[in-house]
Amino acid sequence: MTTTKTIAFVLYPGLTTLDFVGPLQVISGLQGLGLGFEAVTVAAARRPLPTDSPVSVTASHTFEQVPAPYGLIVPGGGAPTFAALADEQLTGYVRQAAQDAEVVGSVCTGSLILGAAGLLEGREAVTHWAAMPMLRAFGATPVSRRWVADGRVLTAAGVAAGIDMALHLVTELVGEDAARTIQAAIEYDPQPPLGPIDWDRVDRAFMESVIRSAAEKGLADHPELLARLATADGARSVSP
Amino acid sequence: MTTTKTIAFVLYPGLTTLDFVGPLQVISGLQGLGLGFEAVTVAAARRPLPTDSPVSVTASHTFEQVPAPYGLIVPGGGAPTFAALADEQLTGYVRQAAQDAEVVGSVCTGSLILGAAGLLEGREAVTHWAAMPMLRAFGATPVSRRWVADGRVLTAAGVAAGIDMALHLVTELVGEDAARTIQAAIEYDPQPPLGPIDWDRVDRAFMESVIRSAAEKGLADHPELLARLATADGARSVSP
Numbered sequence: 001m002t003t004t005k006t007i008a009f010v011l012y013p014g015l016t017t018l019d020f021v022g023p024l025q026v027i028s029g030l031q032g033l034g035l036g037f038e039a040v041t042v043a044a045a046r047r048p049l050p051t052d053s054p055v056s057v058t059a060s061h062t063f064e065q066v067p068a069p070y071g072l073i074v075p076g077g078g079a080p081t082f083a084a085l086a087d088e089q090l091t092g093y094v095r096q097a098a099q100d101a102e103v104v105g106s107v108c109t110g111s112l113i114l115g116a117a118g119l120l121e122g123r124e125a126v127t128h129w130a131a132m133p134m135l136r137a138f139g140a141t142p143v144s145r146r147w148v149a150d151g152r153v154l155t156a157a158g159v160a161a162g163i164d165m166a167l168h169l170v171t172e173l174v175g176e177d178a179a180r181t182i183q184a185a186i187e188y189d190p191q192p193p194l195g196p197i198d199w200d201r202v203d204r205a206f207m208e209s210v211i212r213s214a215a216e217k218g219l220a221d222h223p224e225l226l227a228r229l230a231t232a233d234g235a236r237s238v239s240p
Numbered sequence: 241m242t243t244t245k246t247i248a249f250v251l252y253p254g255l256t257t258l259d260f261v262g263p264l265q266v267i268s269g270l271q272g273l274g275l276g277f278e279a280v281t282v283a284a285a286r287r288p289l290p291t292d293s294p295v296s297v298t299a300s301h302t303f304e305q306v307p308a309p310y311g312l313i314v315p316g317g318g319a320p321t322f323a324a325l326a327d328e329q330l331t332g333y334v335r336q337a338a339q340d341a342e343v344v345g346s347v348c349t350g351s352l353i354l355g356a357a358g359l360l361e362g363r364e365a366v367t368h369w370a371a372m373p374m375l376r377a378f379g380a381t382p383v384s385r386r387w388v389a390d391g392r393v394l395t396a397a398g399v400a401a402g403i404d405m406a407l408h409l410v411t412e413l414v415g416e417d418a419a420r421t422i423q424a425a426i427e428y429d430p431q432p433p434l435g436p437i438d439w440d441r442v443d444r445a446f447m448e449s450v451i452r453s454a455a456e457k458g459l460a461d462h463p464e465l466l467a468r469l470a471t472a473d474g475a476r477s478v479s480p
Contacts, residue, residue, distance in 0.1 A: 009295075011295075016265070017261050017264065017265055018261050018262060018265040018426060020295075021257050021258050021261040021262075021293070021295075022258060022261075022262075024257065024293050024294070024295065025256070025257055025258040025293060025399070028292065028293040028294065038294075039293065039294050040294050041294050041295045048288055048296075048298045052268065053261070053264050053265060053268040053279065054264070054268065054278075054279050054280050054281050054300035054301075055249075055251075055260075055261075055264065055281045055297050055298065055299065055300060056288075056297065056298040056300075057295050057296065057297055057298075058288045058295065058296040058297075058298070059295065060294035060295060060296075061294075108427070128427060129424075129427060146429075146431040157427050157429075158425075158426065158427025159265070159425075159426040159427050159428070160403070160426050160427055160428040160429070160430065161427055161429075161431075163400070163430075163432075164430065164431050164432060164433060167432060167433050167434070168433040171433060171434070176434060179433070179434055180434060180437075180438065180441060180442070181443070183432060183434065183437055184369075184437050184442045184443075184447065185398075185399075185447060186258060186398065186399040186400050187348070187368060187369060187397050187398025187399050187400055187401055187437070188399070188400040188430075188432060188437070189386075189397075189400070189401075189432075189436050189437040190400065190403075190404065190428075190430035190432065190436070191386040191401075191404050192403075192404060192407060192423060192428060192429075192430065193404060193407050193408040193411060193419070194407070194411065194416060194419055194420060194423065196429050196430070197420075197423055197424055197427070197428070197429040198420065201420060202420070202424045203421070203424075207424065207425060
């Protein structure tokens with residue numbers, strides 16, 4: 001008898017919707033191929049959670065129902081994600097669920113949640129480009145790539161990078177054919193109308209100040225953690 | 241006094257999650273720039289709706305609350321989207337809301353819903369690559385592009401194409417600077433691990449049979465509409 005391998009996406013209030021929906025769509029496609037994988041979403045409770053967008057989302061399972069998934073993927077966001085760093089129920093679940101997981105993943109600032117759960121110590125990782133130095137607060141080495149695999153820990157860059165990371169994960173788990181099938185099914189043949197990001201035209205200071213404000217807002221009641229992040233961030237030495 | 245321009249994403253049970261979340265994330269970003277636009281999601285009722293993925297979504301507004309949006313975007317999906325073609329409450333809302341809208345958009349098989357609402361007659365349009373011929377059932381001319389603009393009607397190809405279409409829409413509505421800012425914020429700098437879709441390796445017959453089965457399932461109680469789609473589909477003469 002084969003056991004279905006569950007990949008759990010961790011939901012919490014205020015997260016960035018595309019952070020989890022991008023890779024969830026890919027892993028749902030993997031489930032559809034009947035190769036022994038299933039996708040679930042997990043949250044503290046099965047009730048509608050606000051997101052950063054005008055839509056609420058309800059997880060398919062509670063944390064209690066999925067204590068030991070095969071894989072775990074933690075999405076990110078703005079101020080609510082920083083608040084989540086101090087949410088012991090959430091970080092406790094992530095830490096416990098990661099314990100025996102074969103894959104521990106994140107998208108965007110979700111890697112900071114992995115960090116807060118103690119899972120990035122001594123590892124290379126990536127996060128949203130404007131938050132990169134903050135990874136140091138958790139003992140991680142920021143590496144500017146679309147996704148970074150360090151052992152079983154797989155972190156993706158900001159928001160949309162989760163789609164690329166998930167297709168990579170499918171390739172690793174079951175091979176290129178499945179990844180190509182899913183890519184065609186979701187017609188992921190990107191044609192950004194203005195081309196790839198032109199980093200020379202990006203107002204980095206603006207976006208970095210947005211992230212800094214989000215940290216201050218989310219961690220207003222947790223000055224020690226905020227100070228750790230701010231110190232790491234102040235030592236900015238990583239350019240995407 | 242300026243009036244906020246509302247862009248409404250139409251939700252219904254069983255839709256493909258990434259179809260609406262991709263462009264919703266982009267238009268939410270536009271809202272965040274404070275340029276007079278806002279994003280909302282609308283549904284028949286504000287209760288959790290199942291999607292094609294293991295997550296339920298709750299709209300921010302009801303159809304009644306948003307009778308005349310500035311823009312309307314209709315996502316697609318599999319069998320539930322075909323069922324939606326015969327849902328008169330849904331197509332009635334789409335028809336009415338589109339009446340004075342400046343932008344009438346769709347993602348993936350959402351264009352078939354625009355067609356069922358009578359909005360594609362005589363227009364060029366696109367849909368998921370495996371469903372292209374079905375557009376003819378609604379008097380539309382299928383055109384294989386990432387997105388197709390014909391007057392105020394803006395249709396996107398399958399699933400992930402909605403992100404590209406939404407960035408194009410932002411460029412049209414407020415200019416390239418805003419689109420670049422949003423693209424950087426959501427780090428949409430795609431790097432599909434296996435490259436763009438290699439169409440020569442895509443099993444077209446398989447995916448086309450999936451779409452055909454979805455139509456048969458979704459429209460089991462509406463043989464006339466199914467026959468119209470099947471006839472159009474049977475005349476396959478469009479290659480993506």
